[in-house]
Structure formats: C-alpha cells, structure tokens
Amino acid sequence: MKALIALFLAFAAAPALAQTALPPAPWADRQIPDARQERAAKALMETIRCLTCQSQSIADSNASMAADMRSQIRERIMAGERPEAIRAWLVARYGDWVSYAPSADPILWPLWAAPLVLLALGLVLMRGRIRRSRS
Amino acid sequence: MIAEAGLIALWLAASLALLQLFLAFAGLKGGKVELLAAMRPVAVAQGVLTALAFALLITLFLRSDMSVLLVAMNSHSAKPWLYKFAGTWGNHEGSMLLWVAVMGVAGGAVALFERALRRDTHMATLGAQAAISLGFYAFLLFSSNPFARVDPPPPDGQGLNPLLQDPGLAFHPPTLYLGYVGLSVAFSFAVGALLTRAVDAAFARAMRPWVLGAWILLTLGITAGSYWAYYELGWGGWWFWDPVENASLMPWLAATALLHSVTVLATRDGLRAWTIMLAVVAFSMSMVGTFLVRSGILTSVHAFAVDPERGSFILALLAVYIGGALALFGWRIGSVREGAPFELVSRETLLVVNNLLLSVILGIVLIGTLYPLMTEAFGHKVSVGAPYFDRIAGPIALTLMIAMAVGPLTRWRRDRLPAVGRRLVIPATGGAMAAVFIAAVAWGRIGPLPFFGLTVAIGVGIASLAPLWKRKLLRTPLFTWGMVIAHLGCAVSLAGMACDSAFTVEKLVAARPGEAIRTAGWTLRFVKIMPLAGDNWTALQADMAVDRGGRAVMMRPQSRFFTSPPTTTSEAALLTQWDGQLYVVLGEEVEGGRWQLRIWWKPFVTLIWFGGVLIALGGALALVGHERRGWLVKWRSRRAVA
Amino acid sequence: MRRILIWLPLLLFVAFIGLFASGLFQPDDRIIHSRLVGQPLPAFDLPAAASDRPGLSSEAMTSGQPRLLNIFASWCVPCMVEAPQLMALKQAGVAIDAIAIRDARSDVDAFLARNGNPYQRIGLDARSAVQIALGSSGVPETFVIDGRGRIAYQHIGEIRADDVPTILARLEDAR
Numbered sequence: 001m002k003a004l005i006a007l008f009l010a011f012a013a014a015p016a017l018a019q020t021a022l023p024p025a026p027w028a029d030r031q032i033p034d035a036r037q038e039r040a041a042k043a044l045m046e047t048i049r050c051l052t053c054q055s056q057s058i059a060d061s062n063a064s065m066a067a068d069m070r071s072q073i074r075e076r077i078m079a080g081e082r083p084e085a086i087r088a089w090l091v092a093r094y095g096d097w098v099s100y101a102p103s104a105d106p107i108l109w110p111l112w113a114a115p116l117v118l119l120a121l122g123l124v125l126m127r128g129r130i131r132r133s134r135s
Numbered sequence: 136m137i138a139e140a141g142l143i144a145l146w147l148a149a150s151l152a153l154l155q156l157f158l159a160f161a162g163l164k165g166g167k168v169e170l171l172a173a174m175r176p177v178a179v180a181q182g183v184l185t186a187l188a189f190a191l192l193i194t195l196f197l198r199s200d201m202s203v204l205l206v207a208m209n210s211h212s213a214k215p216w217l218y219k220f221a222g223t224w225g226n227h228e229g230s231m232l233l234w235v236a237v238m239g240v241a242g243g244a245v246a247l248f249e250r251a252l253r254r255d256t257h258m259a260t261l262g263a264q265a266a267i268s269l270g271f272y273a274f275l276l277f278s279s280n281p282f283a284r285v286d287p288p289p290p291d292g293q294g295l296n297p298l299l300q301d302p303g304l305a306f307h308p309p310t311l312y313l314g315y316v317g318l319s320v321a322f323s324f325a326v327g328a329l330l331t332r333a334v335d336a337a338f339a340r341a342m343r344p345w346v347l348g349a350w351i352l353l354t355l356g357i358t359a360g361s362y363w364a365y366y367e368l369g370w371g372g373w374w375f376w377d378p379v380e381n382a383s384l385m386p387w388l389a390a391t392a393l394l395h396s397v398t399v400l401a402t403r404d405g406l407r408a409w410t411i412m413l414a415v416v417a418f419s420m421s422m423v424g425t426f427l428v429r430s431g432i433l434t435s436v437h438a439f440a441v442d443p444e445r446g447s448f449i450l451a452l453l454a455v456y457i458g459g460a461l462a463l464f465g466w467r468i469g470s471v472r473e474g475a476p477f478e479l480v481s482r483e484t485l486l487v488v489n490n491l492l493l494s495v496i497l498g499i500v501l502i503g504t505l506y507p508l509m510t511e512a513f514g515h516k517v518s519v520g521a522p523y524f525d526r527i528a529g530p531i532a533l534t535l536m537i538a539m540a541v542g543p544l545t546r547w548r549r550d551r552l553p554a555v556g557r558r559l560v561i562p563a564t565g566g567a568m569a570a571v572f573i574a575a576v577a578w579g580r581i582g583p584l585p586f587f588g589l590t591v592a593i594g595v596g597i598a599s600l601a602p603l604w605k606r607k608l609l610r611t612p613l614f615t616w617g618m619v620i621a622h623l624g625c626a627v628s629l630a631g632m633a634c635d636s637a638f639t640v641e642k643l644v645a646a647r648p649g650e651a652i653r654t655a656g657w658t659l660r661f662v663k664i665m666p667l668a669g670d671n672w673t674a675l676q677a678d679m680a681v682d683r684g685g686r687a688v689m690m691r692p693q694s695r696f697f698t699s700p701p702t703t704t705s706e707a708a709l710l711t712q713w714d715g716q717l718y719v720v721l722g723e724e725v726e727g728g729r730w731q732l733r734i735w736w737k738p739f740v741t742l743i744w745f746g747g748v749l750i751a752l753g754g755a756l757a758l759v760g761h762e763r764r765g766w767l768v769k770w771r772s773r774r775a776v777a
Numbered sequence: 778m779r780r781i782l783i784w785l786p787l788l789l790f791v792a793f794i795g796l797f798a799s800g801l802f803q804p805d806d807r808i809i810h811s812r813l814v815g816q817p818l819p820a821f822d823l824p825a826a827a828s829d830r831p832g833l834s835s836e837a838m839t840s841g842q843p844r845l846l847n848i849f850a851s852w853c854v855p856c857m858v859e860a861p862q863l864m865a866l867k868q869a870g871v872a873i874d875a876i877a878i879r880d881a882r883s884d885v886d887a888f889l890a891r892n893g894n895p896y897q898r899i900g901l902d903a904r905s906a907v908q909i910a911l912g913s914s915g916v917p918e919t920f921v922i923d924g925r926g927r928i929a930y931q932h933i934g935e936i937r938a939d940d941v942p943t944i945l946a947r948l949e950d951a952r
Contacts, residue, residue, distance in 0.1 A: 100520025
C-alpha cells in the first residue's frame with residue numbers, strides 16, 4: 001500500500017513541475033531562532049493541508065505555494081500571532097478542508113462523538129460476557 | 136505466446152474455481168463428504184495455475200516485452216532488472232494478479248495442509264474460498280486484464296514511477312498482499328463454520344495458524360512500508376494517517392483482535408459469535424481498503440487513473456461477499472450457543488478488553504478515514520488527519536497497551552485481584568521511575584502523548600518479560616516465548632514512536648561546500664557537491680563528513696533526476712547509530728551557491744521498526760510452537776500404532 | 778436486543794455501501810473554493826509587476842464598477858491558454874486587473890508581449906501572500922469584484938471560451 005502512496009504523491013507532485021524559478025520565500029525553509037516559536041510554527045504547519053498537492057501537509061511538500069505558506073506562518077508566529085489564530089484565518093479563507101485538525105463545527109460533532117458511542121456499544125456487548133466474581 | 140499462456144492459465148484457474156464451488160455445493164447438499172478428496176487436487180491446481188500466470192507476467196516484465204500493454208505502460212528497457220521484476224506489481228493490473236495468485240495459492244494450501252478441520256467444514260471453507268476467488272478472477276479477466284496486447288508495440292515503455300524504483304518495492308507489496316489476502320482464508324473458515332454449524336474450540340484451533348500466518352506477514356508488510364515511506368519520501372515522517380495507510384492498518388487491527396479472540400475460543404470455548412464476526416471483518420477490511428485505494432474516492436483526482444468501471448466492479452464484489460457473509464452471520468449465528476460468562480478477574484476478561492479496544496480503534500480509523508466522504512455528500516469539505524487520530528486513538532492505544540501488560544500476568548478462568556496486583560508491582564515501579572526520570576530530563580519539551588507513551592512503553596516492556604520470570608527459559612513453551620516477544624515488540628515500537636515525536640531535532644540550513652553544520656551533538660562538514668550518473672538517472676550528490684567526536688563517516692544525500700518519466704526525487708542519506716538515526720536530505724540550490732539541507736537527528740527512531748519485526752518474530756514463534764505440538768502428537772500416535 | 782446486535786453489522790455495511798456508491802458516482806469535485814466570496818476584498822497594496830502598468834491595491838479595485846481580478850503567472854501554462862478569452866473580455870469592455878504570483882518583471886513583460894495584455898493594473902505578489910489572503914488555491918483564477926469592492930464570484934482554472942458568457946453574466950449581476 002505504501003507503494004501506492006508513493007505513486008499517489010508522485011502524481012500529485014506532477015503539476016508542481018511547472019513552478020516558478022523564483023527563490024523560495026525567506027522563511028520557507030529557515031527556522032525561527034526562538035526554539036519555542038519554531039516548535040509552535042512547525043506543529044501548525046504539520047496540520048495545514050497543502051492546496052496544490054491535496055494530500056500532504058505544507059510541512060511535507062515541495063510545492064511553491066506550500067513554501068510560501070510556511071514562510072507566512074513563521075513570519076506571523078514571529079510577529080507574536082497565536083497558531084490557532086492563524087489556523088482560523090486560513091480556515092476563514094479555505095474552509096475546514098485546509099486544516100487536518102477537525103473543528104468543532106456541528107457537521108463534525110458525530111466524528112467527535114464516534115469514539116464514545118463505540119466505547120459505549122463495546123461495553124454493552126462486554127457486559128453480557130462477564131459476571132461478578134462469586135467470592 | 137507468453138502473454139496468451141498467462142491468460143489461458145487464468146481462465147483455467149477460473150473454471151477450476153467454478154468446479155470447486157460446484158463440488159462443495161454438491162457435497163454439502165448431498166452430505167457426501169468424500170467429495171472433499173476430489174476438491175483437494177482442484178484447489179491445488181488452481182493455486183499452481185494462478186502462480187504460473189503471475190510468474191509469466193514477471194517473465195514479460197523481465198524481458199521488457201513492449202507488445203504487452205501493461206509492460207509498455209509501466210516499464211522501460213533501460214531499467215535495472217530488479218525494478219523490471221518488482222515493477223510487475225507496481226501497477227493496478229499486476230498487483231491485482233498478485234492478489235489473485237496469493238488467494239489461489241492460499242486456497243491450495245488450505246486444501247493440502249489443513250487436517251484438523253471437520254471434513255464438511257473443510258469442504259464449505261474451500262467452497263467459500265473458490266467463491267471469493269471467482270469474483271476476483273472475473274474482475275481481472277473482464278476489467279483489468281494484465282496480459283492485453285498492444286499493436287503495434289511502442290519502441291520502448293513509459294517507465295516506472297521513480298519513487299517506486301527502490302528495493303522496497305520488491306519486498307513491501309508482496310508481503311502486504313500475502314497478509315491482506317491471507318486473511319481471506321480466515322473469512323472462508325468463518326463462512327464454512329457458519330454453513331456447517333461448526334463454531335467451537337476445535338474449529339478455532341484449526342483456524343488459528345492461518346490467522347497467525349497472515350497476521351505475521353501483514354505486520355511485516357506494514358513495518359516495511361512504513362520504513363520505506365520514511366526514507367524514500369524524505370520528510371522524516373513514518374506515518375501520515377493518509378487514507379492509503381489507514382487502509383492497510385484496518386485489516387491489521389481486525390486481525391490482531393481476531394488472533395486474541397480465536398485464542399479465547401480455542402482455550403475456553405468462548406466468544407464464538409464474536410470470533411466469527413472478526414474473521415469476516417478482517418478480510419472485509421482488506422477488500423474495503425483495496426476499494427478505497429483503487430476507486431480513487433478518497434485520494435485526489437491525481438492519485439490513480441480513476442476508473443469508475445473498476446470502482447463499481449470492486450464495490451459490487453464488496454457488496455456480494457461482505458454483505459453475503461454478514462447476512463449468513465445474521466441468519467445462522469442465532470443458533471450458535473455462547474459459552475458461560477467469564478469471571479471478572481481472569482485472562483479472558485483482559486482479552487475481551489483487548490478486543491474491545493482494538494475494535495474501537497478500528498472503528499475510529501474507519502470513521503475518521505471515511506468522514507470527509509460523508510461530509511462531502513452534504514457539500515462540506517473537511518480533512519481528518521493526525522490531530523484527530525493522535526488525540527483520539529492515542530489514549531485508547533495506551534490503555535490497550537496496559538491491558539496487554541496485565542493479560543499474560545492474569546490466570547485463565549479466575550484470578551485474585553491482590554495476586555495480579557503483586558505481579559504488577561515491579562513493572563509499575565519501573566514505569567513510575569521512568570516517568571519521574573523523563574519528567575526531570577525533558578519537562579516542557581515533551582508533549583503529553585509522548586510522555587505517557589514512553590512511560591507506558593517502559594512499564595509494559597518490563598511487564599511483557601514477566602511471564603518468563605522464575606521459569607526455566609529452555610523449558611518454556613515456544614508459544615509463550617512468542618507471546619512475550621510480540622508484546623515486548625509492541626512496547627519497543629511504542630518507545631520508538633514516543634522518542635521520535637518527543638526528541639527529534641530538526642535543522643534546516645542553506646550551506647555551501649566547505650561549511651560545517653552543528654546540530655544535536657553532530658558536526659556535518661559539507662565537503663563537496665558532485666554530479667553523478669546511475670543506471671537510468673543522473674543525480675547531484677552532496678558529500679557530508681559527519682561525526683560526533685569520533686571518526687568521521689561520509690553521508691551522501693542525492694537529488695535524482697529521472698527521464699522516463701521525468702521526475703526529481705530526493706534520496707535521503709541515513710546514518711544508523713545504536714541510539715538513533717541521522718537523516719540528511721539535499722534540497723534545491725538557493726542563491727549564492729548555497730544548498731538547502733534538511734537534517735534530522737532522531738533518537739531511537741529505529742525502535743519503531745525493530746519493534747515491528749519483534750512482533751512478527753513473536754508471531755512466528757507462536758505459530759511454530761502451536762504447530763510443533765500438533766506434529767509431536769501426530770508423530771507419537773503414529774509410533775504408538777507402529 | 779441480541780437480534781438487533783446480530784443484524785447491526787449488516788445494516789452498517791449497507792450504509793457504507795451507499796456511502797461508497799455515492800462517492801463513486803457523484804461528480805468529482807476536488808476544487809477548493811474561496812470562502813471569501815460575498816465578502817469584501819482583503820486589503821492589499823502590491824507593487825507593479827510589469828514595466829508599463831501600475832501596481833494594484835484593494836482600494837483601486839473599489840471603483841464603483843464591477844471588475845475582474847485575474848490571478849496569473851508567467852510560468853503557468855494554463856494562463857497562456859486563457860489569454861485569448863481575457864483579451865475577448867477586454868474587447869467586450871470589461872475592466873481587468875491582475876495579480877502576478879511569484880514572478881519577475883522581465884518574465885511578466887515577455888509573457889504579456891507574447892500573449893497580449895488585457896490588464897489595466899498588475900500587482901506583483903512575490904510570496905503568494907495576497908493569493909493566500911484571497912483564499913485562492915492556484916493559478917490561474919479569476920474573481921469578479923463588484924463596485925463596492927466585494928468578491929462576487931470565483932472562477933477556478935483557466936477561462937475557456939464557453940466560460941466567457943458565465944463570467945459576463947456574473948459581472949452583470951455584480952453591477
């Protein structure tokens with residue numbers, strides 16, 4: 001299956017061949033000197049979906065637009081913006097699709113409820129199989 | 136002629152499958168179990184023919200026979216032979232033929248080697264296997280013929296995707312498919328047992344080695360795939376929660392649950408209905424995964440040549456086989472008696488907890504993977520990725536690990552809580568000490584999930600060895616060793632995951648030759664950058680002299696350019712040490728003669744895959760252990776007769 | 778209770794099959810539309826991307842008349858494909874401004890010399906910052922901006938000949 005992932009990534013990267021020769025944005029592949037800020041930026045980038053490649057985060061993509069997004073995120077983190085504010089800003093533009101972290105939108109409530117429902121169902125099933133010790 | 140011979144072999148195999156199905160039907164209907172003797176050679180011949188068809192396709196690829204459409208589309212004469220060989224399954228038709236070949240050979244093996252199963256159940260099982268095979272033969276012959284000719288043949292082929300041109304392709308897909316499709320045997324067993332009302336401990340003992348075998352290969356396949364993606368994709372990640380990966384994880388989760396429930400059924404004659412359900416679910420997940428990947432409904436439009444006809448065909452197969460098995464389950468399982476309930480403090484209970492948690496994780500992965508599809512039906516696009524899976528499945532997986540540690544230290548049937556508690560004192564102390572130590576060393580740097588992950592890994596690692604405590608190691612049965620090693624493997628793998636996510640040091644730098652880069656105690660001297668020619672690629676290669684105080688080692692990351700098809704890939708350089716891996720990727724040239732480098736120091740990351748191999752090894756020991764007992768019994772009885 | 782549990786897997790499976798079938802047969806729509814359609818243009822002020830056209834600011838787009846905002850790049854092949862349609866729109870009297878993404882002035886000049894120049898103003902967005910602020914996910918894209926500076930419509934991908942009437946109608950709606 002991993003072979004197929006690779007296959008997929010290669011195809012997804014194909015349009016990226018027609019990319020600009022312009023050098024990457026300054027903070028696309030440069031780390032913020034403050035380690036704490038860099039960690040926050042990196043954590044955010046890993047959960048923002050690349051728009052031109054469709055199945056990678058911008059942290060894992062060579063696409064030029066992903067590089068520009070990385071640069072923008074680092075610059076905004078350095079300017080003191082909170083990661084969740086940046087995420088909200090992006091979601092306001094691209095919708096929930098752009099964030100790998102599902103939001104609390106009502107359409108996602110079933111997703112968040114699913115584990116509880118599954119656990120409850122499992123416990124109901126289990127209850128019949130186990131009896132209290134007689135001792 | 137080779138292509139035609141392959142096609143004929145497939146048609147013959149398909150007709151034999153039809154015959155096999157008919158024999159099973161006739162035998163069961165008329166109560167003539169002696170027909171089983173006739174079914175055996177048919178199933179074996181079917182296995183031989185599918186293996187032959189697959190071997191012929193490999194021959195066509197090795198010979199670069201461009202008059203065969205599939206070869207022309209996916210191969211190139213200038214490719215190294217290994218990738219011609221492995222390229223056979225690096226495409227849709229070839230991998231489906233591999234699927235069918237594994238299914239045929241597995242069916243043949245069940246006919247040849249299975250002796251413990253009741254004869255009517257054995258018959259029904261072979262019939263079910265033939266029925267599943269028939270659908271996939273039809274799929275191959277009517278919509279994915281790998282042997283189709285192209286006239287006139289092109290001068291040369293279009294080549295294989297360079298990302299797949301890696302030794303990983305030779306190992307990973309076949310292993311994964313052996314596991315994936317090997318689960319079809321468990322599915323057929325379940326159908327057979329339902330049809331002949333034979334769900335009992337003897338049935339479970341017969342099914343267990345087949346489940347174990349498929350599970351071992353699936354474990355190896357996933358482990359290999361994860362490592363392959365880790366070094367080939369060049370981002371230092373080893374799991375992305377991509378739909379395609381989730382598709383391979385789901386059958387593994389189901390098979391792991393099945394492995395444990397079948398043990399409960401074999402030992403205590405409990406969990407009958409549940410075991411049958413899991414056997415159906417495990418292979419169903421294999422088929423669902425195949426559908427998700429090949430129909431392209433989840434991945435991007437760029438992913439695969441999306442073919443609605445093929446998608447519909449697989450969907451129809453899913454509906455018939457899974458729907459049929461679940462309907463049979465509903466219809467027949469009511470008559471299967473459940474055994475007496477278990478005591479609360481007993482190994483059975485912990486195995487039930489194991490099954491519950493594995494199933495919940497399976498459900499979460501399934502729902503998370505499919506959720507974007509559901510919301511899209513309402514016109515709302517969402518993404519579900521690592522933040523969801525980590526946050527939800529992570530804590531459940533840690534709970535599962537704890538149950539895994541306690542289970543083997545609890546007695547079958549009935550145990551006393553204080554006694555179990557006493558056996559857990561040492562592991563719990565170890566885990567607590569580890570927690571204090573990690574907190575002291577890394578507080579503030581380590582997230583909650585890696586923190587608990589590492590703590591649990593250490594505690595569980597100690598606990599998993601406890602069943603060997605005070606035992607004569609050489610007299611300990613092999614299957615106990617297998618369990619211990621597999622459980623230890625889980626802890627080892629978890630420790631690797633936690634270390635990687637907590638302690639990885641990343642360094643992004645643009646450097647020019649002659650500069651030295653320092654990160655995480657390492658010094659990387661960028662010596663030079665040189666062009667290089669390979670078999671079917673050219674590359675730029677950076678020479679990095681790397682040391683951390685001792686002798687310098689040369690690391691050589693590359694940026695490779697392929698011409699057929701034109702693609703650039705980056706080949707990461709990896710340096711494996713006992714305490715981790717140094718991972719260097721050469722990026723693009725930036726201004727001023729500088730090169731973009733991505734460097735990661737990943738402490739103990741190799742434990743992830745080492746743990747995976749331990750899990751598979753444990754499985755193999757358990758398999759040999761259980762089987763050897765069977766062989767010994769047989770040998771003794773034969774001697775007794777003599 | 779047990780009866781329900783026994784048939785529950787089959788019921789769930791049928792639901793999944795329905796889901797798969799709907800996924801298989803519904804039109805493949807992987808396009809991510811900007812959520813800013815219907816909202817005011819975000820504020821920006823870009824330098825000139827070409828030698829003979831001024832740069833572009835969001836205020837300049839609020840002219841009382843609907844306009845087109847074309848997102849393009851000299852390195853993008855589909856942008857060449859849509860050039861004749863943009864020229865035709867210009868001929869029809871449509872005011873068109875543009876933002877060039879990750880581009881260099883000499884490249885833009887060469888692109889316009891070869892494909893024609895339908896633009897009144899062209900801003901240079903060297904780091905895709907305005908593109909991201911617009912919620913645009915690639916090149917080329919074309920936005921219809923109404924007279925009050927609101928985004929009225931987003932066309933994703935190159936404008937083909939049969940897209941022109943739609944865009945003209947949208948411009949008319951935005952009036």
